[in-house]
Amino acid sequence: MWQYLWVILILIYGIFKGLREALKKKAMETNSIVEVLFFYTLFAFLMTIPMSISSNLFGVSLKYHLVLVLKAFIIFAAWLCALNSIKRLPLSVYSVMDMGRIISSILLGVWLLGEKMGVFQVLGIVLVVLGITLVNLKTRQGVDEKASKRVIILVAISGLLNSISSVMDKWLLSKEPNRFLFGSETIETSQLQFWYMLYLVAFYGIYILIKREKINAVKCIKCPWIWILSLLFVVADKCLFIANSDPNSTVVVMTLVKQSSVLVTIFMGWLIYKEKNIPWRIACAFLVIGGIMLSIIKT
Numbered sequence: 001m002w003q004y005l006w007v008i009l010i011l012i013y014g015i016f017k018g019l020r021e022a023l024k025k026k027a028m029e030t031n032s033i034v035e036v037l038f039f040y041t042l043f044a045f046l047m048t049i050p051m052s053i054s055s056n057l058f059g060v061s062l063k064y065h066l067v068l069v070l071k072a073f074i075i076f077a078a079w080l081c082a083l084n085s086i087k088r089l090p091l092s093v094y095s096v097m098d099m100g101r102i103i104s105s106i107l108l109g110v111w112l113l114g115e116k117m118g119v120f121q122v123l124g125i126v127l128v129v130l131g132i133t134l135v136n137l138k139t140r141q142g143v144d145e146k147a148s149k150r151v152i153i154l155v156a157i158s159g160l161l162n163s164i165s166s167v168m169d170k171w172l173l174s175k176e177p178n179r180f181l182f183g184s185e186t187i188e189t190s191q192l193q194f195w196y197m198l199y200l201v202a203f204y205g206i207y208i209l210i211k212r213e214k215i216n217a218v219k220c221i222k223c224p225w226i227w228i229l230s231l232l233f234v235v236a237d238k239c240l241f242i243a244n245s246d247p248n249s250t251v252v253v254m255t256l257v258k259q260s261s262v263l264v265t266i267f268m269g270w271l272i273y274k275e276k277n278i279p280w281r282i283a284c285a286f287l288v289i290g291g292i293m294l295s296i297i298k299t
Contacts, residue, residue, distance in 0.1 A: 018264025072199035078161035101159030109251030127291030
């Protein structure tokens, strides 16, 4: 049972990710994109401090710090692209379009980390891609009407950057000795979460100063959606990092399990935003879930 704990943790991450996508759109109804990004990241960072006190925060080598700065920048750019897309697309359409990151994550996992794919993983990928293709056939007209090519490109860039970050998580938290660059050095999940989120807050702060964005701090502090987003962010990332530190976990299977988020976003799109074509999207999403289940069988 415990050998599958990492799968359960990634499932929790996927559910919370789906909730976050919905609540980001809700938070942006009264706050700007930059306000939401900065304050929900800042609040989340503050929440990690109590969890990180017991860890050796200053025992992280310079090599790790440099890579964590790079990871934070990748997420910084990915989230700017993502929130610009979420603001302009129907939630359920965005969630399905964003699933294109599956292919890039799996290819990077196989290419860079040398992960293997069995028959069940291949069948799982086929079902996931089929689900994405079918739902896009039904929603393509809506996407063309409501989103420019620029927004669709932003979704693709966000997906690619998030894929790179996913591979970096597994690489950073690997316990195998003699790894490229780090050798026998390792980093704990609490250390990774603390420093990466600190650098992420710094990037958004720098962006605000350079762009001279107007920030209404009082309004953001009073926004309950931003606080909920922060809590979901902290818990989801903790689950993600613990799962990545498990030697049994693979980027290939984790990527597929993460797509459980699409069911949540489709449901939230119907519940909160009264979006249409939901039955069709749910049916396609179940193909994706079937692919996820196949991938786990081989694990």
